[in-house]
Amino acid sequence: MKKIQRIAPEMKVLWRISVDEQKKEENIISFADKFGDAMNSHQEIEQKFQALYDQGYRIHGIHFHAGSGHDGTSNFQDYLRTARKCMFTAKQIGHPMEILDVGGGFAGNQIGNNIAESLKYTKNDSLKCKFIAEPGRFITSRPFAMCVRVIGKRQISKNHVALYINDGIYHAFNKVSTDGVSLNGKRLFFNDQDSAATETEIDQPNKLPEVQATIYGHTCDGLDIVAKNVTLPSHIEIGDWMCFGGMGAYTHSLISQFNNMESCTKIYVLDQANASSSNSLSSQEVSCNESEKNGSSFDLDGLEQNEQIMDYGELASEYVQVPPLYDHGITV
Known part of the structure; x- marks a missing residue:
């Protein structure tokens, strides 16, 4: 004073x-x-x-x-x-x-x-x-979604897989380690195309085959775990994309360069009117994102495997929706 x-x-x-x-x-x-x-x-x-x-x-x-x-x-x-x-x-x-x-x-x-x-x-x-x-x-939280790619998959048991993504707790998912934010044990997708789906809609039975998964980050640290024992579509494969909503606040701004790993190297700004909402996981015979190749606002599969993207708009409408985490929601 x-x-x-x-x-x-x-x-x-x-x-x-x-x-x-x-x-x-x-x-x-x-x-x-x-x-x-x-x-x-x-x-x-x-x-x-x-x-x-x-x-x-x-x-x-x-x-x-x-x-x-x-x-x-x-x-x-x-x-x-x-x-x-x-x-x-x-x-x-x-x-x-x-x-x-x-x-x-x-x-x-x-x-x-x-x-x-x-x-x-x-x-x-x-x-x-x-x-x-x-x-x-x-x-700032809600307008941004972060899409990460599955870069590795390992079968742990008959009903459990380990998935490795190209981001983690030292990068955009730092809230998992610093704020106690958790997806552990949750079912991470639902069929409703409305991103504002209620808990009742999330809990409705899903026709897709499911699998239990642990999602790991991309660093060498054994503690780099984004989520444990979550439920995902069983046919998720290497190269598929996971899109986490609500990633605009205290995510990219707090990243480190641990292991010389970069986070979110590209930012796309999308017009909501141009974001496709067609064909969400229409087939169980192909990997999760194969059905999204046609009609997409831009070609996710055209990006390098080590690239992440931040998008503004309704990119998430192309994917199976998932309940919000803290400020975050996730789509697969």
């Missing part, structure tokens, strides 16, 4: 509070310990803002962040109430309190009712404050 007052005294400052995350949701990256004031009681709030006012500081708003990857379904309203309590108290002391920043980290696949309810405060709000948010993850 002293630096800001000395260098840019005209700057409007928001005071960041640390929200209670005792009921925090699974797979959320918490910021509570690293950033912000705890503000555990009304007395503490009053003393803090009174001290700031007496030192000549004027706080123009409150900021909180519910954690990266949250959907607002648990205790977002509690965070909002704490923030507004701070604003009311600080305004009575003399701070302007013009802005409430509800942070970011919103999951790309949904936003819970608690966040929608919080927006009602923007109408007829007695504080007359401006509400702002930082929905970077929400905006």
